[in-house]
Amino acid sequence: MRFYAERPIRLAAQVLCDALAIAWVTGSCWLAGLAESAVLELQAPGHRMIEAGGELRSTFADAAGTASGVPLVGDDLAGALGRGGSAGGVLVDAGVRLLEAVELAATGAAVVIVAFSLLPVLAAWFPRRVRYARAAGQAVAMRARGADLLALRALTELPHRRLKRFGTEPAAAWRAGDAEVIAQLARERLASLGLRVS
Template sequence: MRFYAEHPALRGRQVAADAGVLLWTVLWVLVARIVHGAVLVLAEPGRAVEDLGRSVQGSMGSAASAAEDVPVVGDDLAAPFEALAGAGGSVTGAGRSAQEAVDTLALVLAVVLVLLPVGWLLSRWLPWRLRYALEAGAVRQLLAARADLDVLAARALATAPLPRLATLPDGTGAAWRRGDPSAVRALAALELARLGLRLPPQDPEGPR
C-alpha cells in the first residue's frame, strides 16, 4: 500500500494531518498525566489515616503485651489495649481503601481523557488514510501490471467532478470512445491526480 501522494500539495496535507494526529495524541497524554497526578494528591489524607492507624495499632499492641506481663490482672489490663489495637487496624484498612479508591479514580480519569478525544479524532482520520492507501495501492498494482488505462479513464468519467471534466479538451469523451490514446491518458491522468499520483510515461512499444 502507498500512504503518501506523489504530488507535493496533497502529500503536504497528508503529512500535516498525520503530524496533527500525533500532536493531538501527545497533548492529551500530557493532560491525562497532569490530571492523574493532581487526583493522586487526594490520596494523601488516606495515607495519613493509614499511618495513624498503623501507629496506634503498634503502640496499643506493645502496651497490651506489656500489660499481659502484670501478674494476676495482666489479661484484664491488656484487653482495652488490644481493643484499641484492633481499632487502629480498622483505621489502617480504611486509609488503605481510600488510597485505592483514589488510585482507581485517577487511572480511570487518565484513560478516559486519552481515549475519548484521541478516539474521536482517530475515527475520522484513520478511515480517510486507509481509504487513500487502499486506492493508491490498487492504482499502483494496475500500473505495475501494465493494465489498460481505460479502467482509470472510465472511472474518471464516472466519478470525477464535472468542473474537472470541463477542463479537458473538447471532444475528449468521444475520443475516448474511439480508443484515442491521448484521450485515454488525459482521463487516466485526471483520476490519478485525485490521488496525487503521476501518470507514468507512455510506453513507446505499446499504444498506451
C-alpha cells in the first residue's frame, strides 16, 4: 500500500486533507473534554449534599451521645436523635448517587461528541484514503512489471470520457497489443493516482 502520491500537487492535497482530518479529530476531542468538564461542574450540589449529610449525621450522633446521659429519658432521647442521624446518611447517599449520575452524564456527553464528530472522518476521509493506498500500491507494483497491466487497469477503472482520448476502441487497441495506446493508458492510470511514469 502507498499512502501518498509522487506528484507534488496531489501529494500536497493529500497532506492537507490528512492534516484537516487530524485537526478535526483533535478539535473534537478538545470539545468533548470541555463538555465533560462543564457537565462535571454540576457535581457541586452533590458535594454539598455529602458534606451537609455528614455534618448532620455527626451532629445528631453527638447529640444522641449527650442525651444518653440524661436521667430517665436519656435512652429514649438518644434513640430518637439516632434516628435523626440516619437522615444525614440518606442525604450522603443521595449526594453520592448525584455525583455518580453527573459523572456518567459527563462521560456520555464526551463519548457522544467524539462519536458524532468521527462519523464524517470514518465515512468519507478514511475509506477514500484506504482505497487510494490500495490502488496506488497496486499501480506501483504494476509499474515495475510493465505497462500492460496498468493499461488494463486504466480500461477497467478510468471514466469513459477519459478513455475516449485514446480513440474509439482503446480496448481493441490493448487487445491488439498497440504499444502506443498501451503506454498512453498506463500513463493515464498513473497520472490519475498522482504517480510518476517511472
